[in-house]
Structure formats: structure tokens, C-alpha cells
Amino acid sequence: MLSELKKIPGLIPSELKKFSRPITIGLICVFGFTFGFTFGFGSFLDLPKLWPGGIGIGKDKSVTTTVETIEKDKQGKAVKKVTITAHNDGKTLWDWGSLLGVPLSLVILGYVLQQQQQKRAEKLSEEQRKIADNETKEEVLQNYFDRLSVLLIDKNLIALSNKSNLPKITSIALSNKSQLSTITPEEQELLDSSLDVIRARTLSILRRFENDAKRKASVINFLIETEIVGKSKLNLSQANLQGADLLAANLQGANLQRANLQRAVLYHTKLQGANLQRAELQWAELQWAELQGANLQGAKLQGAELQGANLQGAELQGAKLQGANLQRANLQRANLRVANLQRANLQRANLQMTELQMTELQMTELQEANLEKANLQRANLEKANLQGAKLKGANLERADLKDIKWNSKTGTGVV
Structure with a gap:
């Protein structure tokens, strides 16, 4: 029955x-x-x-x-x-x-x-x-797309963003300035208020999709494709992007302060000049990511996968990188002062001229790493593995070298 x-x-x-x-x-x-x-x-x-x-x-x-x-x-x-x-x-x-x-x-x-x-x-x-x-959720997502599309078209936000960015245009573009006009105070106010609305709606929908990594990625990709992130410089600080699949996404210069990017897929993602201060990137997949000049001060990167990532000139002061995988990563001229790299894997990483003062490097794997001219003053290298590492010109003044592992291939010429 x-x-x-x-x-x-x-x-x-x-x-x-x-x-x-x-x-x-x-x-x-x-x-x-x-x-x-x-x-x-x-x-x-x-x-x-x-x-x-x-x-x-x-x-x-x-x-x-x-x-x-x-x-x-x-x-x-x-x-x-x-x-x-x-x-x-x-x-x-x-x-x-x-x-x-x-x-x-x-x-x-x-x-x-x-x-x-x-x-x-x-x-x-x-x-x-x-x-x-x-x-x-699909209805909510479509409604979000529709509303933002109307806002972009009605307010002509991208054109306003181009005007707002005019002082930043290169000298070659400035030669054609006659074809461009600077943004008026009224237009700037309209642009700012519109971006505030977009930010509020974006943060709201990302919270609603808390456990929906696929739709989170759809939201961010929409913002990238419509150039709201690139040209309009949308503020994505504190955004919940946990687990989002942002493979090869273009987030150059994006403001992601304190954003939650735990377990996010950022493989080959372009993050040059991005603001990731205090961002949560635990166990994130950042293999071969482009992070040149990015601001990662105080960022949480425990267990993150950063193999082959380009962090040249990046700010990593006070960052937490315990257990992170940085094999073959480029950290040349990066600032890692007071960072925590305990048990991290830095095999064959490029650390030339890197700032590592007072950095925690206990039990870190540094086999065949390039530390030439690196500043390791007062760094803690206890039980670190430096076999085959290049240390020519490195500054190890008052560094803790207790029980380090080294061999005949470990570089000489240490300051």
C-alpha cells in the first residue's frame, strides 16, 4: 500500500x-x-x-x-x-x-x-x-549574474574604471589622451558606490555557497571575465573562497586580504602583486602559481603546495609555512623575516638574496637549495638538512646551526 x-x-x-x-x-x-x-x-x-x-x-x-x-x-x-x-x-x-x-x-x-x-x-x-x-542555488547564481550585468551596462562601470585608471596608463597611451577624458567627481562617486554594492552582493553569495566550491569558482570567474576584478579593482578582502577551483585564474593585483582560501585550487593562478595579507591558504594548491611581488605578510600557508611557485620579491614577513612544500620554488629576493618554515620542504628552491633574519627553519629540508647571499642572521636552522646547499656569500651571523645535516657538497664562502 x-x-x-x-x-x-x-x-x-x-x-x-x-x-x-x-x-x-x-x-x-x-x-x-x-x-x-x-x-x-x-x-x-x-x-x-x-x-x-x-x-x-x-x-x-x-x-x-x-x-x-x-x-x-x-x-x-x-x-x-x-x-x-x-x-x-x-x-x-x-x-x-x-x-x-x-x-x-x-x-x-x-x-x-x-x-x-x-x-x-x-x-x-x-x-x-x-x-x-x-x-x-542555481537560481540565486543566475540572479546574481543578471543583476551585476544590468549594473555594469546601465552604469557603464568598465568605462568609468578606465577613466579612473587614466593616471596609471603608460606614457604611450597618454600620447592619445585627446581620445580619453578624466573621471569627474560625480562619476568617481558612482563608480565607488557601484563597486560597494557589487562587493556586498559578492560576499553574500559566497557565504551562501559556503560548501559549494564549484559555484564559488563561477562567481569569481564571472568577475574576472567582466573585468570587475582587473580594471575596477573590486575589493575581495575577507571573501570565503574555501575549496574554490581557480585553476589558472587571472587575479593579478586582486585585494584578497584575510580571504579564506583554504584548500583552494590555485594551480598556475596569476597572483602577481595581489594583496594576500593574513589570508588563510592552509593546504591550498599553489603549484607553479605566479606570486611575484605579492603581499603575503602574516599569511597562513601551513601544508600548502607551492612546488615551482614563483615568489620572487614577495612579502612573506611573519608568514606561517610549517610543513609547506616549496620544492623548486623561486623565492629570490623575497622577504621571509620572522617567518615560520619548520619542517618545510625547500629542496632545490631558489633563495638567492632572500631575507631570512630570525626565521624558524628547524628540521627544514634545504637539500641543494640556492642560498647564495641570503641573509640568515639569527635564523634557527637546528636539525635542518643543508646537504648540497649553496651558501656562498650567505650571512649566518648568530644563526643556530645545531645538529644540521651537511656534506662535502654543502657550499662554502659563508659570511
């Missing part, structure tokens, strides 16, 4: 539960009716009853009782009266078990079927919820 009810269009599991309770009650009534009929109506229909002698497991026995009495009739004569009573001995537990087996089986079977139906209903409910949630 429940399987048929589930086929009714529009019937949801919460409504289906209204039918399951009466079915259970009905099965209990069947059991009760059978039991009551046997004990109650059985006395009128001369059915076997559970006499005291019927306890145990065994076969039924016919019992005949003969009672002889001597009574006097009306004349006072003695008359012999014989009363014979015949009955069957009571049903045994075995018999009652057989008798009650059918309704009991029906109750158990009904309960099992009900549980199965309930599980199916819950599964169907979950599937319907996911479908509804997916449709709602």
Missing part, C-alpha cells in the same frame, strides 16, 4: 507518515482481535481453552469425568444419579504458539515493511531536498 501511495504526485514523505501510523495500529488490532476472539468468544463456541492443566509442551488429551451421587426423589426414595462430563484438556504453549503465529508474523512483517518504507521515504526526501537546494 505504501509503495502505491508514494507514486501519488506531490505526496511528500511527511505526508506519507500519516498513512504509516494507521497501518501499524491496524496490524495491532488484528493481533488483538485474534487473541480476544480466542479467549472471549471461544467460551461460547466451545473452543479449546487454556485450562490449568494445559501448561507445557505436549499433545492434547481427552478427559472424561464420571460422578456418581445418591439423591432422594420427591417420594423420599434413594436414586443413583450418574453425571458424566467430557472435555478436552487445555491447549499447551506449543499449541498457542502455533495459533498465534499467523497474526504475530503479520505484525512483524508489517513492522519490517514499515521500516523499509520509512527508509525509502527518507532517502527520497533527501534526494528531493538536494534537487530543490541545487535548483535554488
Whole structure:
């Protein structure tokens, strides 16, 4: 019955539960009716009853009782009266078990079927919820695209952004300045207010898509393609981009201060000059990412994958890079003062002229790393592996070199 009810269009599991309770009650009534009929109506229909002698497991026995009495009739004569009573001995537990087996089986079977139906209903409910949630999110995303598109076209934001950026245009472009006009205060105010609206809507929709990495990526890619990030310099600080797939995205110069980029896919992503101060990049995938001149001061990069990443001239002062993978990364002239690189992997990394004063480098893998002219004053290199590292011109004044690993290939010429 429940399987048929589930086929009714529009019937949801919460409504289906209204039918399951009466079915259970009905099965209990069947059991009760059978039991009551046997004990109650059985006395009128001369059915076997559970006499005291019927306890145990065994076969039924016919019992005949003969009672002889001597009574006097009306004349006072003695008359012999014989009363014979015949009955069957009571049903045994075995018999009652057989008798009650059918309704009991029906109750158990009904309960099992009900549980199965309930599980199916819950599964169907979950599937319907996911479908509804997916449709709602898709509708929200499309609405976001539509509203921003209207705003871009109606307010002509990209043109205003070009005007706003005019002082930053190269000298070659300035030669054609006659074709361009500087932005007016009214236009600048319109641009700023429009970008504030876009920022508010963007942060809101990213929060709504908290566990939806795919749609987060769609939002950011839309902003990139419409040049809101590039030309309009949209502020994305504190944005929730956890787990977002931004493979090879162009986020040059983007403001991502304190943004949540944990476990984000940033493989080959262009982040030159981006502001990532105090950003959360734990376990992010930044292999071969372009981070030249990026600001990563105080950023959290524990466990991040940075193999082959270009961090030339990047600001990493106070950054947390414990356990990060920086194999073959280019950190030339980067600022890593007071950064924490404990147990990080810097094999074959380029650290030429890098600032590493007071940096934590305990148990760091620096095999064959290029540390020529690097500043390692007061750096903690305890138990670091420097086998084959190039240290020509490096400054190791007052550095902690306790229990370091080195070999004959470890560079000489240390200051």
C-alpha cells in the first residue's frame, strides 16, 4: 500500500507518515482481535481453552469425568444419579504458539515493511531536498549574474574604471589622451558606490555557497571575465573562497586580504602583486602559481603546495609555512623575516638574496637549495638538512646551526 501511495504526485514523505501510523495500529488490532476472539468468544463456541492443566509442551488429551451421587426423589426414595462430563484438556504453549503465529508474523512483517518504507521515504526526501537546494542555488547564481550585468551596462562601470585608471596608463597611451577624458567627481562617486554594492552582493553569495566550491569558482570567474576584478579593482578582502577551483585564474593585483582560501585550487593562478595579507591558504594548491611581488605578510600557508611557485620579491614577513612544500620554488629576493618554515620542504628552491633574519627553519629540508647571499642572521636552522646547499656569500651571523645535516657538497664562502 505504501509503495502505491508514494507514486501519488506531490505526496511528500511527511505526508506519507500519516498513512504509516494507521497501518501499524491496524496490524495491532488484528493481533488483538485474534487473541480476544480466542479467549472471549471461544467460551461460547466451545473452543479449546487454556485450562490449568494445559501448561507445557505436549499433545492434547481427552478427559472424561464420571460422578456418581445418591439423591432422594420427591417420594423420599434413594436414586443413583450418574453425571458424566467430557472435555478436552487445555491447549499447551506449543499449541498457542502455533495459533498465534499467523497474526504475530503479520505484525512483524508489517513492522519490517514499515521500516523499509520509512527508509525509502527518507532517502527520497533527501534526494528531493538536494534537487530543490541545487535548483535554488542555481537560481540565486543566475540572479546574481543578471543583476551585476544590468549594473555594469546601465552604469557603464568598465568605462568609468578606465577613466579612473587614466593616471596609471603608460606614457604611450597618454600620447592619445585627446581620445580619453578624466573621471569627474560625480562619476568617481558612482563608480565607488557601484563597486560597494557589487562587493556586498559578492560576499553574500559566497557565504551562501559556503560548501559549494564549484559555484564559488563561477562567481569569481564571472568577475574576472567582466573585468570587475582587473580594471575596477573590486575589493575581495575577507571573501570565503574555501575549496574554490581557480585553476589558472587571472587575479593579478586582486585585494584578497584575510580571504579564506583554504584548500583552494590555485594551480598556475596569476597572483602577481595581489594583496594576500593574513589570508588563510592552509593546504591550498599553489603549484607553479605566479606570486611575484605579492603581499603575503602574516599569511597562513601551513601544508600548502607551492612546488615551482614563483615568489620572487614577495612579502612573506611573519608568514606561517610549517610543513609547506616549496620544492623548486623561486623565492629570490623575497622577504621571509620572522617567518615560520619548520619542517618545510625547500629542496632545490631558489633563495638567492632572500631575507631570512630570525626565521624558524628547524628540521627544514634545504637539500641543494640556492642560498647564495641570503641573509640568515639569527635564523634557527637546528636539525635542518643543508646537504648540497649553496651558501656562498650567505650571512649566518648568530644563526643556530645545531645538529644540521651537511656534506662535502654543502657550499662554502659563508659570511
